Amino acid sequence: MKVRPPGLRIAVLTIASLAFAFAFLAPELARLPRTPGGDGRFMLHQIEIAKASLRAGELPLWNPFDCRGIPQWEHPEGIAASPLLLLFYPLSSPTTLYLWELVYVAWGFASMWLWLRDDVSVTRPAALLGACLWAGSPALTMQIVGAHATFHGFYLFPLMLLWWRKAERDHAAAIKLGLLGAFLLFEGASYPLPMCLAALLVESLIRGARARGRLRAVGRMLRAGVVAGVVAAGVGAARLLPLAHQLTTFERRLADDDPLAATTVADMFLDPRAGGHKVFLQTFGWHEYGAYLGPVCLGLALAGLALSLERRRVWIALLGLVVLVAMLGDFAPYAPWHVLKLAPPFSALRVSSRFRLVLMTPACALVAIAIDEVPRRLGRLLPPTRRILRAASLAFGAFGVATALAFASHLVGARFWQAPPARVSPSPVFYYGGAGLTPEYIDQPRQNRAWLGCRNNGWRGNAHTAVWEGDVPQARVGRGQAIVTRVTRSLGSFDLEVRAESAARVVLDSGYERGWRTNVGEIVGDGPDRGAGGGRLLAVDVPAGTHALRVTYRPLYFSLGAAISAASVAALLAVVASRARRRRRT
Template structure:
């Protein structure tokens, strides 16, 4: 069929698509907003907690959120792999209430998902506006996203970026600018805490590239694109990527239970796409994880149209069908010793620190959205050739109608989930302590309120990245630095999340000064030596009078900042290369 002319200029077109995406995101996530000021349930409380932590550190202490004193007696924040503390969205929006930040996080990522799928279907698959709109809406409001991000795993919202990554990556073979774009987007996802989305999406881009290896020339172009993408992403993300890599090199993430899930029961596969159940804590027969990790509802109409589109794509777009089958096998998990997920999860970093193969369902729903778009545009002409033009027109109306009926059904299911999952108590007004300390009378029992109270419990929620949570910290509004014996005295103690400052007089060759925080590899001092004293942070100080400045600065952060600077300069030079060359020529 003839494809409509694109809107010009391109900037206007992108603005209109972005506005459409924002409108769809607001519409799809409206039940979350309508229940303001209620907070998300269960694991959603921990995600909300991260927003509260970043807000408290930046607003009260005017520091970057490098160290988190509010959880596990003190843990890394900037270099905690799943922390969102380095996200540009949160750093730029720190002046907003944390609950509004939580809302904007989901809405803006959802809108980005709409834009990415629109561009992929419209510009890469060359389909019509109505087909692009159907695919973009189906992807942005997909039940897998709503289920995952409404109950706490909002750091995984980077999965919404997959269509945009795929769109840019397929163009990168012939466009250095697109390769740079992929690197920029991946680096952004790393700052967002995308420990799962980034490796999963990179794996999919590698698999997609394999479907294009039809000649040596294409291989060279794809390798060049990969090098440019990798260099861009690593340089820009280095301030976060290098500290996280150091954490991984020094610690093994504890898995509370081994990942053994295998989705070999086809009844469970059907349930993933057809069962309309909002109770997230249910278990499918024989599956390891709760129902929330499998929800991918498409409905009967949506699934049938997607299957029809897949059959059509098998003729003209075989790469898409091949990629879908690859992802489906990955999603099945540990069904054999040679199963792709089993090999990755047991032998390939960083998948060795991951669980839940069913998260490949995000890509399955992305492909389903593309297949629906293909069916909308390419099924009617097929019907027209065999049954006549009039029946072809009827088929188009029917397919479009069913596609949007299915999208409405999925959105209604999302409304049910959001209504059920944003009903926990709103934040309460608390009195902030002028000084930070642990415990003490009047500490709110709700841990999400504690950053605003400027105090913290001695419990631990970030169990996957807490290695010194048994540190013997002391409670109460008392000095946060102590001498370990009579060989030293301590005074004038000041504390912020990232810093301790104190004066000490040492009358022995050395004295150990204990600091009221769990130990961390990035703590450093200008006097003496930082040590791990039974999981507690401590400093061995030499004899004499000293003013000691102890601060947390993640390992390799300085090097990472320099690398990011080089990356920004390189991208700017590439972007303005034409103007620079023209200026040189005129001179």
């Protein structure tokens, strides 16, 4: 058997993955610089906010552009910490979104190919069709492309599965899995990470139950989990610690999830609807349920399910069935979704049907298994027809995959229908409202102005905070005898001079959050607290005297997390360098 150099495999796979991604996202590229609507617009707003912070020479820690001021770095669904956003910083927001999606679609293709070849052990043609079906999946496309960009992490679940299954006996795989987890933390994967980790736990239970030496197998998995967890938590600490504080100190108020009706489950895989309209008997729009496979791919997946019930691949079928039940939602007290919702972070998540994005991984594997196994099994009965059956199976599978891809490609093109970002003149100073504010909220960060609206979707906000509008001083005396002068403001800081005859309170034009800090006096919230909607203005209680006041925002535990992240990266680099030196000596 001819062994190909690993570098050649990586190069060929990279070229193939990028070629698929370019072809699949061609409708989006053709519509640039047009913009998406719905959740995609919210994502563009997030991108513009991060770019505005970087243009101002600041880390994207505070978001003054939405909900009258909210945390940005530690926002559970925020993308300000994304390494890819930093990489694409000089580009426009539509181009950034396109390239971001291009990277993940290509990475998703490579991820599924590697898992199908190295773990599931299907042939190259079957792996190619499975990778195309995964990276161009209508389920992922409907939920993510031009929509909810923080769900991009779902594309990498096959890679997580591959590395996790290798990690039991390979510490390098555990470290790679930990680094991937840290990367996704910075990418804002508040849904992909918990849901994918829950699926990995299910796979671990299946593997442990089927292992011959169960205690030894469980011990190896626990050791791998500790290694991956320490790496992920250490490298990702700069994001993880502020995020954990945000999740543990704020209870997200969510309506009860709706269990999926039987008609909805049937329609999910067979009904090629593209709209975001309300679904009968369900709470949300169709974009939260659609997972079109078409009759051909669904039939192949069911055939693959039956054919995988032998010892080597039965775990794929079992994993798919458990994830399917979790997707059904809170249909009973013993339902997986009901149990998951009892503990964080699932207590702050909603829409159980998003588990369908995990379900597509075993579904694509079952399709690939069927493409390989159906002609192989039938060929045993009719040996002379083996090649014909093989060709027919590939053609049948290719037709089914092409049908699903055609629908997904239509979704891509239909998403980008709104006008390009408007040309705006940046204001020399930031302020809320006022004459001349551009009406489109995605353009406001480039204008250095902000609306009084809130697109925050249920997380902590300051929607009820009485900020003041117009190009006026951004600080004023709240109480006491004092004079405020020389007020300047950036997106995440205030500088001013205060001359106070006695103890006084200075109120700033921003919502309050505990991460604000001052060099003089004490940060307080001014006004009544109205829970999730905020209500308190940012204020500083200063003592008598003349003060040069500097007020800045830094998330709680951010400095500690950044130090841990830096130390973890340094330690990993030292380990890599040490191993490289040892290899050179030998």
